[in-house]
Amino acid sequence: MAEIRIKNLHKEFGVGDDKVVALEDVNLDISGHSFVSIVGPSGCGKSTLLNILTGIETPTNGTVEITSDGHVAAPGYVFQAARLLPWRTVTDNLLFVQEDRSEGTKERCQRYLEMVQLGDKGDKFPGELSGGMQQRVGIARAFSIEPDVLFMDEPFSHLDAITARALRRELHHMWDETKKMVVFVTHDVGEAVELSNRILVFAKGGRLEDDIQIDLPFPRDPADDEVAVAKAHVLRKFEELDLLAS
Amino acid sequence: MTVTETRPGTAGSQPAPNPGQRLFAIPTKIAKSPLSARVLFPIVLFAVWELSLIAVEEIWPFAVDVLPTPSEVGGFMWDEFITDTLARKNLYETFFISLRRLLSGFAIAMVLGTALGLAMGLSRATNAFCHDWTMAILAMPALAWALFNSIIFGFDDRGPILTVILAGIPFVIVNVREGVRNTPRELFDMARSFQVPQSKVIRHVLVPSLMPFMFAAARYCFSIGWKGLVIAEVFGGQDGAGWTIKFWYDAHRAHGVVGYAAFFVIFAILFERLVFEPISRRAFRWRPQLQTEVVEEAFGEHHEHYGEEETARHG
Numbered sequence: 001m002a003e004i005r006i007k008n009l010h011k012e013f014g015v016g017d018d019k020v021v022a023l024e025d026v027n028l029d030i031s032g033h034s035f036v037s038i039v040g041p042s043g044c045g046k047s048t049l050l051n052i053l054t055g056i057e058t059p060t061n062g063t064v065e066i067t068s069d070g071h072v073a074a075p076g077y078v079f080q081a082a083r084l085l086p087w088r089t090v091t092d093n094l095l096f097v098q099e100d101r102s103e104g105t106k107e108r109c110q111r112y113l114e115m116v117q118l119g120d121k122g123d124k125f126p127g128e129l130s131g132g133m134q135q136r137v138g139i140a141r142a143f144s145i146e147p148d149v150l151f152m153d154e155p156f157s158h159l160d161a162i163t164a165r166a167l168r169r170e171l172h173h174m175w176d177e178t179k180k181m182v183v184f185v186t187h188d189v190g191e192a193v194e195l196s197n198r199i200l201v202f203a204k205g206g207r208l209e210d211d212i213q214i215d216l217p218f219p220r221d222p223a224d225d226e227v228a229v230a231k232a233h234v235l236r237k238f239e240e241l242d243l244l245a246s
Numbered sequence: 247m248t249v250t251e252t253r254p255g256t257a258g259s260q261p262a263p264n265p266g267q268r269l270f271a272i273p274t275k276i277a278k279s280p281l282s283a284r285v286l287f288p289i290v291l292f293a294v295w296e297l298s299l300i301a302v303e304e305i306w307p308f309a310v311d312v313l314p315t316p317s318e319v320g321g322f323m324w325d326e327f328i329t330d331t332l333a334r335k336n337l338y339e340t341f342f343i344s345l346r347r348l349l350s351g352f353a354i355a356m357v358l359g360t361a362l363g364l365a366m367g368l369s370r371a372t373n374a375f376c377h378d379w380t381m382a383i384l385a386m387p388a389l390a391w392a393l394f395n396s397i398i399f400g401f402d403d404r405g406p407i408l409t410v411i412l413a414g415i416p417f418v419i420v421n422v423r424e425g426v427r428n429t430p431r432e433l434f435d436m437a438r439s440f441q442v443p444q445s446k447v448i449r450h451v452l453v454p455s456l457m458p459f460m461f462a463a464a465r466y467c468f469s470i471g472w473k474g475l476v477i478a479e480v481f482g483g484q485d486g487a488g489w490t491i492k493f494w495y496d497a498h499r500a501h502g503v504v505g506y507a508a509f510f511v512i513f514a515i516l517f518e519r520l521v522f523e524p525i526s527r528r529a530f531r532w533r534p535q536l537q538t539e540v541v542e543e544a545f546g547e548h549h550e551h552y553g554e555e556e557t558a559r560h561g
C-alpha cells in the first residue's frame with residue numbers, strides 16, 4: 001500500500017520582488033487505495049504540489065515522502081498536455097519510460113494501449129493522432145509502468161466533454177481494479193465529486209483550506225441526488241472561502 | 247439587398263456553374279495550375295532573352311558578338327557535359343575539386359559551429375563573449391574573406407576551405423544556439439518524473455529536439471559556403487568551379503560564363519534534391535503532413551446526456 005506524507009511543505013519561486021509563494025505550510029497524509037482530488041482556483045499551487053511529489057521540483061522547505069510497503073514508491077504522471085515525444089511512435093513513447101525493452105514489457109505496453117482503446121495505433125506518431133487520443137496515450141504511458149501512485153494534473157481539461165466523460169469512467173474503472181492510489185488535480189468540482197473519496201481544497205497562496213471526505217458508492221451519476229448534494233456542499237465551501245470569484 | 251460570400255473551394259455551397267462558365271473551366275484550370283505556371287517560366291525566360299537580344303542588335307549591332315544567345319549557351323553546356331572543353335580540367339574534375347573543398351569546409355564549420363552553438367546556448371557568459379564576434383563574422387561579405395584568405399594562403403586549398411568555414415559557421419552557431427534555447431523543458435520534466443536515465447534523455451529528447459535546428463544549420467552552411475567557395479576560387483584558386491568561370495570570363499567567352507553559372511545553379515539544386523530532401527524526409531517522418539487526416543475517434547460508449555460538469559468550473 002502506498003503512502004504519502006507531506007510535512008510543513010513550503011515552496012517559493014523567484015527572489016525579491018518577483019517572489020511567488022506557491023505552497024505555504026502544507027501538511028498532509030494520504031494512504032491506501034484512495035482517490036484524492038485537489039481542487040482550487042488557478043495559481044493556487046496544485047501543479048507545483050504534483051511536481052514536487054514526482055521529483056520535478058524540489059521543496060523550499062519541509063519534506064515529502066512517498067513510500068510503498070516501506071520502499072520508495074514509483075510515481076506515474078499524467079500531465080495536462082500529453083507531453084509525448086513527437087518524434088517517437090506511440091509504442092516507443094511508452095517504451096521510453098520503461099526500465100527495459102523485454103518482450104514482457106512490450107506486451108504490457110500493448111495491453112495498456114488497448115485499455116485506452118488505442119491498441120491499433122502503436123505505430124502512429126503523436127502528430128497523427130487527435131488531442132484526445134494523445135491524452136489517452138499519456139494515460140496509458142503512466143499506467144504502463146504500473147506505478148504505486150498515479151498523479152494526474154487536470155488530465156481531461158483540454159478534451160471535449162464526451163471524450164472526457166468516457167475517460168473519467170475508464171479511469172475510475174482502472175483505479176477500482178488496480179487498487180492503486182490516485183492523486184487527481186482538477187478545477188472542476190463536479191469531476192472531483194464524481195471520482196474521489198477525498199477532496200482537498202486549496203486557496204490562493206497555496207494553503208490547504210479544507211479536507212472533505214465523500215463516502216458515496218461508485219459509480220456516481222452526476223444526476224443522482226446524493227452526488228448533487230455532495231457537489232453543492234463542496235461548492236458552498238468554495239463560497240465560504242471566497243474562491244469562486246477568482 | 248443580401249450579399250453572399252462564397253469562398254472558392256468550399257464544396258456544396260457554390261451555385262451550379264452556368265454552361266458558359268463550364269466551357270472555360272478547363273483552360274482556366276490549366277492557366278491557374280501551379281505546374282503550368284512553372285513550365286511557363288523557362289519559356290518566358292528564353293523568349294525575353296531572345297527578344298532582348300534582337301532589340302539590342304537594333305540599337306547597337308556590335309553587342310551581338312558579346313552577348314550570348316540561348317543556343318550558344320546550350321551548346322556550350324552540352325560540350326562541357328560531354329567533357330569537350332578548352333579549360334584545363336573538364337566539368338566533372340572541376341566540380342569534384344570544388345565539392346571536396348566545400349565538404350571539408352562544411353564539415354569543419356558544422357563541428358566547430360555546433361560546439362560553439364551548444365556552449366553559447368548553455369552558458370550566458372560564453373554567449374556574451376562570442377555574440378559580437380559571431381555577428382561580425384556574419385556581417386562580413388564572403389568576398390572579403392576570399393580576398394583575405396588568398397592573400398594569406400596564396401593559391402592552395404586552404405584559402406577556399408577557410409572561406410567556406412567562415413561564410414558558413416555563423417549560421418551553424420546561431421541555429422544550434424536557438425535549438426538549445428528551445429529545448430522542450432516540459433519533455434525533460436516528464437522524463438525526470440518517470441525517472442528515465444540521463445543518457446536515454448539525451449538520446450531520445452535532446453538530440454531529436456535539436457535536429458530541426460541542425461538541419462537548418464546544415465542547409466544554410468552548405469548554400470552560403472558554396473557561394474563563398476566560388477568567390478574564393480575566383481581569387482585564390484588554380485582550379486575549381488570559381489576558377490573556371492573566371493577562365494571563361496578572361497577568355498571573353500560570355501556563353502561560357504553564363505553556362506558555368508547555370509552549372510552552379512544545377513549543382514546546388516541537385517544537392518538539395520538528392521541529399522537534403524531525402525535526409526529531411528527520413529529524419530522528420532514524425533512531422534504531421536498537411537494531408538494526414540486527424541480523426542477524433544469515439545471513445546467507449548457515450549450515449550448519455552452530458553452537461554453537468556461544464557457548469558461547475560472554477561479558476
Ligand SMILES: Nc1ncnc2c1ncn2[C@@H]1O[C@H](COP(=O)(O)OP(=O)(O)O)[C@@H](O)[C@H]1O
Pocket residue numbers: 013014020021022041042043044045046047048049
Ligand atoms: N517554474 C516556475 N517559476 C516561477 N513561478 C512559478 C513556476 N511554477 C509555478 N509558478 C507560480 O506558482 C504559483 C502556482 O502555480 P501552479 O502550481 O502552476 O498553480 P495551479 O496548477 O494551481 O494553477 C503561480 O503563481 C505560478 O505563477
Ligand SMILES: [Mg+2]
Pocket residue numbers: 046047048153
Ligand atoms: Mg496547473
